Amino acid sequence: MSPRDETPAEIAISEGELRSMTRTLDEMHQDSMSDVRTSMAGLSERISSATGSIANRRAFLLGGAAVVGAGVLAACGSSSSGGTPSAKGGPTSPSGGSPYLGDLKVVALAAALENLAVAGYGLALTNAKKGKYGAVPPAIADFVVTARKQHHEHAAAWNGVLAKAGLPKVTMPSLTITPSAVAALKGAKKITDVAAIALNLENAAAETYVFATANVTDAGGIATAASIAPVEAMHAAILSFVLGKYPVPNADIGISNAVPPSALTA
Amino acid sequence: MTAFVTKTKAQHVDHAKGFNAALARLGAKEQHKPDPKYLAYVNSQKSGLTNAGAVVKLAIALEDVAAQTYTNDVSLVSTSELRQLFAGVAGVEAQHKAILLAVQALVAAGAPQLIALPPNAAKLPKAAGHIGFPDAFFPTKSASPASEGAVK
Numbered sequence: 001m002s003p004r005d006e007t008p009a010e011i012a013i014s015e016g017e018l019r020s021m022t023r024t025l026d027e028m029h030q031d032s033m034s035d036v037r038t039s040m041a042g043l044s045e046r047i048s049s050a051t052g053s054i055a056n057r058r059a060f061l062l063g064g065a066a067v068v069g070a071g072v073l074a075a076c077g078s079s080s081s082g083g084t085p086s087a088k089g090g091p092t093s094p095s096g097g098s099p100y101l102g103d104l105k106v107v108a109l110a111a112a113l114e115n116l117a118v119a120g121y122g123l124a125l126t127n128a129k130k131g132k133y134g135a136v137p138p139a140i141a142d143f144v145v146t147a148r149k150q151h152h153e154h155a156a157a158w159n160g161v162l163a164k165a166g167l168p169k170v171t172m173p174s175l176t177i178t179p180s181a182v183a184a185l186k187g188a189k190k191i192t193d194v195a196a197i198a199l200n201l202e203n204a205a206a207e208t209y210v211f212a213t214a215n216v217t218d219a220g221g222i223a224t225a226a227s228i229a230p231v232e233a234m235h236a237a238i239l240s241f242v243l244g245k246y247p248v249p250n251a252d253i254g255i256s257n258a259v260p261p262s263a264l265t266a
Numbered sequence: 267m268t269a270f271v272t273k274t275k276a277q278h279v280d281h282a283k284g285f286n287a288a289l290a291r292l293g294a295k296e297q298h299k300p301d302p303k304y305l306a307y308v309n310s311q312k313s314g315l316t317n318a319g320a321v322v323k324l325a326i327a328l329e330d331v332a333a334q335t336y337t338n339d340v341s342l343v344s345t346s347e348l349r350q351l352f353a354g355v356a357g358v359e360a361q362h363k364a365i366l367l368a369v370q371a372l373v374a375a376g377a378p379q380l381i382a383l384p385p386n387a388a389k390l391p392k393a394a395g396h397i398g399f400p401d402a403f404f405p406t407k408s409a410s411p412a413s414e415g416a417v418k
Contacts, residue, residue: 227405
């Protein structure tokens with residue numbers, strides 16, 4: 001990256017040209033969606049099949065629970081890529097009356113995390129429209145709108161799995177980290193404050209999905225987490241760039257800031 | 267951009283070390299040569315690399331195929347350690363791609379001066395806000411098969 005030029009020239013490319021590039025990228029996105037739908041459908045079918053009897057349901061759910069837990073987080077330390085406080089907790093167990101256990105607890109956690117992102121970006125948009133942050137650069141507003149849309153798609157995908165398993169969808173950001181994230185967002189006075197909070201959340205989401213790839217047992221769930229983790233990492237890279245931070249600080253996406261299944265409150 | 271290229275190269279060296287360490291742990295042959303398919307592709311492009319736009323386009327293609335391959339590989343390996351390794355690296359290649367897509371847009375816009383840390387956000391074109399992450403779910407259609415490696 002070169003030093004900042006204080007007197008940038010006007011941009012020679014038109015919005016129309018950029019939109020044309022974007023349309024091409026959107027077409028690529030629609031292609032990739034078909035693969036994800038296949039993996040999610042497979043996961044849903046396997047869960048439906050496995051939960052067809054009480055005995056099978058117990059075996060399926062406990063199969064995941066045996067490996068999902070913050071003990072694994074502590075044992076698999078890696079590079080950190082964000083400032084979100086680590087929400088390490090105890091091993092996942094079928095306690096507290098939660099209907100989400102094993103792999104499905106990770107699915108529910110993912111849905112809740114996506115809901116937090118959707119809600120957070122939504123709050124930022126609302127506040128921006130009210131002028132709370134002053135003039136918001138169009139590129140940042142565009143980032144927020146697009147990232148929010150993608151998180152919404154992620155949440156819908158995960159909730160589709162829960163619904164197919166006969167479990168309630170997670171439609172709220174039901175996480176222990178939500179109150180602090182919301183408080184931070186409400187206290188944000190500049191759009192860069194919002195971007196910094198979003199960066200922490202995106203990094204935590206990316207790490208959570210990397211954690212999920214290693215700790216979920218279902219093939220469809222693994223593939224889906226693997227396909228979402230890079231997208232959250234890309235969001236983080238662009239946010240870092242906007243904030244003036246080096247956009248790809250680490251050689252790998254770690255898991256030390258992953259949100260553990262024990263953070264789920266649903 | 268020079269700093270980005272330098273650090274990105276170092277990160278790819280780290281990735282190669284990570285993958286070769288995994289091969290060594292498994293008692294398999296380490297891989298120290300480039301993927302032959304993409305080496306041939308790079309060589310075929312060399313004569314056209316006369317401007318920043320062409321270089322960035324080639325880099326995007328390579329980062330994209332790497333990210334797609336590792337994303338796909340997460341589902342092909344059988345241990346949690348290897349899944350985490352591939353997923354962790356895939357995310358970084360995807361980040362390289364995101365930044366290069368943004369750079370490509372700014373170069374195409376004739377505004378390379380906006381490629382700076384921090385950028386002058388107010389001057390960035392609106393679409394630059396999302397051009398770096400075109401997919402809600404990272405694709406794997408262009409993933410290279412494991413059989414493509416040079417060492418048999």
